[in-house]
Amino acid sequence: MIHAEGLAYSYRARRIGGTPVPAVHEVSLDVARAEVVAFLGPNGAGKSTTFRMLTGAVRPSAGRARVAGHELPRQARAVRRRIGCVGQSSGTSPDSTVVEELVTQGRLYGLGRGASRRRAAELLADFELTGVERRQTKTLSAGQRRRLDVALALVHGPDVLFLDEPTAGIDPHARAHLWAHIELLRREHGTTVLLSTHYLDEADGVADRVYVIDRGRVVAEGSPADLKATTARDPQVRLHVPPTSLQAAMAHVLATPDTSDAERSDEDVTFRYRRESSALPDVISALVHQQIPILSLHVEQPSLDDFFLGLTGRALREPELPARHDRGRRKSRLPGRKDRKA
Template sequence: MITARGLVQTFSTKQGRTRREVRAVDGVDLDVAEGEVIGFLGPNGAGKTTTLRMLTTLLRPTEGTATVAGHDVVRESQAVRRSIGYVSQAGGTFSMARAGDEVVDHGMLYGMSRAAATARGQELFEQLDLPGLWQRTPKQMSGGQKRRLDIVMGLIHDPTLVFLDEPTTGLDPQARANLWEHIARLRSERGATVFLTTHYLDEADALADRIMIIDRGRIVASDTAENLKAAVSGDLVTLEVADPLRLGDAATALGGIAQAVEVEGRLVSGRVARAGRAVPGLVRELDRTGITLDAIEVHRPTLDDVFLTLTGRSLRDAAEGAQGAGGTEPDAAADAVPDLQGADR
């Protein structure tokens, strides 16, 4: 459904009298299969939104090639736009227009008749829990309702591939959970392929079949969340040793299965690959050597652990920064509106 090879996007910036070239995306290769849900993650400025805009024809690649829904993003940009749905960070609705009118006009831009766009729009309003809001303006809606309206706009022409750029940023937990259900149903009920950028680790964990991590313009990892956690971080095993004089012995025993063992107070900890298999043997060894524990804890790795290992930065910190800045990523030009009627560029 999506294939990209060597995608590059450069921007020219000026500092005083000096101009320099910024390589926002630096040779991205990616493949997305039909029906996959991809979580596309990275710290602020990593290149997420720039990559998304190239794949949706909003930015022309400086170098490289990309095929989306069977069409080249440069030579066949109109065909790409007709084949995809796109929900941007900022949304695409006019706050003073009635929601139903916006949806119908958007459908007609894709060549739908007014009657077909109206019928399809009303069907989506029911599916996305927006009944009775057809005549309401976006400024009269809650944050969750407005984001679901944005998704209606992106789905009006029944695309087989949907791009969602930070779809739940700024929503309260209940609205986020509700929107998660709708995103999951895009694939389960409609068979759509979903390409999702997000700063929320739990969102990617819950929704994505596969996670791609981009940092400094390059893809640094691509796998399932479970495989990334197991391969990069391991489980954190912490032993609370009853006798402080046996801390060294406990550290030696844990060191037999763990990496980077640390001792702090009466706690001995280390990262263990697939600890569920290894810990029972560790407990037997501790018992055999007479080391008594007050407690043993096993913490499964998180996606934030993966990020910290791969990029040296915490995505959780980046997410908090993005929310404080209004949820936008400063790695590309402002959103452009694609000309659905114009010639391919």
């Protein structure tokens, strides 16, 4: 459904003599029908720029891509009619009602008035917006507004859905709600989804595969489980025992081979253990043998952030200052309403 080879993009920075500044370097990817693929990387890594190339919003400096059966950039107009895009910010008119937005979107895609209204009614029901269809979009909650953004991207029944940071700024309940709708869309309609996100649990929980991008380059690709399995970081255990047993529990952990980073607080003992070893069951067995009650035990497996840290030496969600030549530039966007007829 999506195939790209050697995509690259450079822009000319005004403040450093017009020298081309590379933003994306030779990105290649393949995404199958009905697959959910996540682009994971820090701010400024090149995720949004790659999305803009794949949606026909900008012309690549090098490379080629095929999306939904059409070549980019030569057939950009045809590509836009087969894809739906949700950018980082909402493109709705604040004074329009929810149903007006949906009907207008249908008309922009060539649907008749009646067909646009029927499609709007379907999407209102699908995304649980039926009770707010007469409200102005500026009165919606963040979660409702984001569901409307996705509904707008689906008016014309696209084969591919691009989601650029779709759940940024909404609460965990609204995030879960939105992803449930996306999963239903994939399962019932075979929609292909390409998303970018900073939320590691989203990439871990909803994506079939992950492309890790850093400084404009794809540095790793695979399923979340496969990527996490390659990290050298050991699992961490948080062991909650009665306060009177903390010292004894700590002593047992320290005495057990293949444990490390043991720490004791006023409430629990934490430690890491080598995953191939029997250290964890050995600790539990020792505590049970000494009749030390285990009030709770939590094992934290290596995360995608651990994988990224091991790969690049930086945390995935580490705040980054924009480069000097990048300051003051407008936030990039995916194709919106003004691009539909382009």
